[in-house]
Amino acid sequence: MNHPSQTRALWAAVAGVPLLFAAIAVLQMKINAGTRAYTAENDELMLRSGSAVRQMSLGYDSLVADIYWTRAVQYYGSRLGTDGAEFGLLWPLLDIATTLDSKLIIAYRFGAIFLSEPPPVGAGRPDLAVELLKRGIAENPDNYYLSGDLGFLYYWRLKDYPKASEAYLEGSKIPNAPAWLKMMAARIAEQHGSLETSRMIWSQIYETSQEKTVRDQAMKTLRVLRAQEDEAQLDEVAQKYKNRFGHFPASASELRDAGLLRGTPVDPAGYPYIFGADGKSSLDPRSSIVIPHELNPPPEESK
Amino acid sequence: MSATVGPVAINTFREAVRDRVLYNLVLFALLMIGAAILVGEISIGIERLVIINLGLTAISIFGLVMAIFIGVGLVYKEIEKRTLYSLLAKPIRRWQFLVGKYAGLLLTLTVNTAFMTLGLAAALFYVGRHFERSDTSILVAIYFILLEFALVTALALFFSCFSSPMLSTLYTLGIYMTGVFANDIRTIGDFTRNPALLAVTRAVYYLVPNFHNFNAIAAAAHGSAIPFSLVWQNTLYAALYVALLLIAASAVFSGRNLK
Numbered sequence: 001m002n003h004p005s006q007t008r009a010l011w012a013a014v015a016g017v018p019l020l021f022a023a024i025a026v027l028q029m030k031i032n033a034g035t036r037a038y039t040a041e042n043d044e045l046m047l048r049s050g051s052a053v054r055q056m057s058l059g060y061d062s063l064v065a066d067i068y069w070t071r072a073v074q075y076y077g078s079r080l081g082t083d084g085a086e087f088g089l090l091w092p093l094l095d096i097a098t099t100l101d102s103k104l105i106i107a108y109r110f111g112a113i114f115l116s117e118p119p120p121v122g123a124g125r126p127d128l129a130v131e132l133l134k135r136g137i138a139e140n141p142d143n144y145y146l147s148g149d150l151g152f153l154y155y156w157r158l159k160d161y162p163k164a165s166e167a168y169l170e171g172s173k174i175p176n177a178p179a180w181l182k183m184m185a186a187r188i189a190e191q192h193g194s195l196e197t198s199r200m201i202w203s204q205i206y207e208t209s210q211e212k213t214v215r216d217q218a219m220k221t222l223r224v225l226r227a228q229e230d231e232a233q234l235d236e237v238a239q240k241y242k243n244r245f246g247h248f249p250a251s252a253s254e255l256r257d258a259g260l261l262r263g264t265p266v267d268p269a270g271y272p273y274i275f276g277a278d279g280k281s282s283l284d285p286r287s288s289i290v291i292p293h294e295l296n297p298p299p300e301e302s303k
Numbered sequence: 304m305s306a307t308v309g310p311v312a313i314n315t316f317r318e319a320v321r322d323r324v325l326y327n328l329v330l331f332a333l334l335m336i337g338a339a340i341l342v343g344e345i346s347i348g349i350e351r352l353v354i355i356n357l358g359l360t361a362i363s364i365f366g367l368v369m370a371i372f373i374g375v376g377l378v379y380k381e382i383e384k385r386t387l388y389s390l391l392a393k394p395i396r397r398w399q400f401l402v403g404k405y406a407g408l409l410l411t412l413t414v415n416t417a418f419m420t421l422g423l424a425a426a427l428f429y430v431g432r433h434f435e436r437s438d439t440s441i442l443v444a445i446y447f448i449l450l451e452f453a454l455v456t457a458l459a460l461f462f463s464c465f466s467s468p469m470l471s472t473l474y475t476l477g478i479y480m481t482g483v484f485a486n487d488i489r490t491i492g493d494f495t496r497n498p499a500l501l502a503v504t505r506a507v508y509y510l511v512p513n514f515h516n517f518n519a520i521a522a523a524a525h526g527s528a529i530p531f532s533l534v535w536q537n538t539l540y541a542a543l544y545v546a547l548l549l550i551a552a553s554a555v556f557s558g559r560n561l562k
């Protein structure tokens with residue numbers, strides 16, 4: 001090692017190797033820039049058949065399923081919230097992941113959310129979400145969460161209350177299923193899409209879910225539902241005010257001054273509700289609560 | 304017997320260690336650390352699942368590569384380096400030499416797998432901060448992987464008794480792939496109306512080692528219980544097949560003219 005030529009070779013390596021790596025990285029960036037134009041949309045899935053992928057995975061199906069599930073998450077995440085984004089590969093990716101590993105519960109549950117959410121938040125394909133969950137239930141008959149998810153999908157996205165009730169009821173028959181599934185089945189059958197039922201369902205999702213993203217979404221929706229309930233009640237009180245004084249209140253404080261309310265009601269974000277000339281209450285424009293288009297007007301029989 | 308087989312086995316193990324075969328453990332450790340840190344960032348809800356799947360798959364692939372590439376050179380290297388002649392001049396029979404070589408490589412693979420199992424356990428603990436009772440399925444899956452190594456090593460050793468390393472690798476890989484697809488081969492036969500093809504596919508199904516039997520990775524990842532009956536059946540299956548291959552290898556090697 002003391003030989004001068006060896007020392008020179010060592011220094012050449014120490015300096016040369018990082019330099020060459022840097023040069024390669026720069027070159028790769030140039031190649032990427034040059035090919036971006038024609039590779040941007042080239043994310044086609046080579047194999048769309050789960051069975052074919054299974055054959056090629058040489059027995060390591062479950063790891064390949066994890067890879068496809070991760071690809072589905074990345075694919076969804078890269079398009080989430082982008083106007084005009086298409087989710088064409090979402091179903092094939094989920095199909096392959098769940099074909100390779102039929103016990104991959106997370107892929108059924110989250111995949112159904114990705115598929116059913118309306119664009120630009122999801123693929124807007126609740127029909128495929130239903131198919132995915134039904135397949136999951138068939139493969140995992142002891143998993144009541146999947147039945148709950150199917151019931152929720154029918155209830156919230158498809159507004160098909162008889163099927164929602166049926167799905168919850170089926171889930172409640174699974175051994176060790178929690179009692180709330182049967183309660184949901186009965187309540188939906190009885191009251192269909194009431195705000196109270198929606199709140200119960202979202203509360204259950206919030207309480208039973210382990211995933212932060214789902215819990216956050218559930219909390220967000222619960223706040224929206226509370227605002228909707230508040231607005232419905234305030235509209236009733238505003239009508240009483242009109243019956244007494246001949247005109248609608250200009251603000252919530254007028255209702256309070258008239259003794260119809262104990263205090264000034266605020267939305268879950270802390271802003272007071274405002275009233276229009278028609279006496280309808282609504283959220284303060286500064287409020288962070290946003291009632292999604294699909295919830296406005298509220299579900300049927302909401303009062 | 305153990306007085307002659309044992310030293311050959313120990314020397315084979317030492318030789319593998321000297322050849323830095325166990326360096327693959329570093330790669331395995333890096334893989335586990337990378338997966339444990341990365342998966343949570345790029346996927347949802349499968350951290351534990353990926354650690355188990357990736358760990359068991361890596362244990363299986365690393366071991367299979369070692370079993371095949373070292374196995375095919377076990378006999379060939381001794382002949383090439385002419386060390387076999389001095390060895391056979393001692394009171395050791397050819398079959399004892401073969402069994403010793405086989406046991407040595409299997410010992411290497413077992414030690415390697417044991418270290419990888421520790422690495423997998425560490426990664427699992429890092430991700431979940433606890434172990435679950437169902438994790439015993441992972442140990443069963445690893446045991447099945449070891450049985451798979453035992454079979455593949457025996458196959459590689461058998462071919463290396465009469466063929467070059469290159470051809471032995473191809474033969475072993477060919478048989479391994481056929482064994483992985485054994486169930487599909489039988490299914491193809493079931494779909495055909497040709498009785499000859501049906502007979503051929505059935506024969507292939509029962510002749511080649513069915514590696515599908517040893518795949519319990521998915522069950523381990525999901526914490527499903529693996530029935531004890533499968534454990535002893537797979538153990539017996541592997542033992543019978545290994546015995547068959549070692550007897551055949553000994554017969555071929557004993558009849559081989561080494562001059």
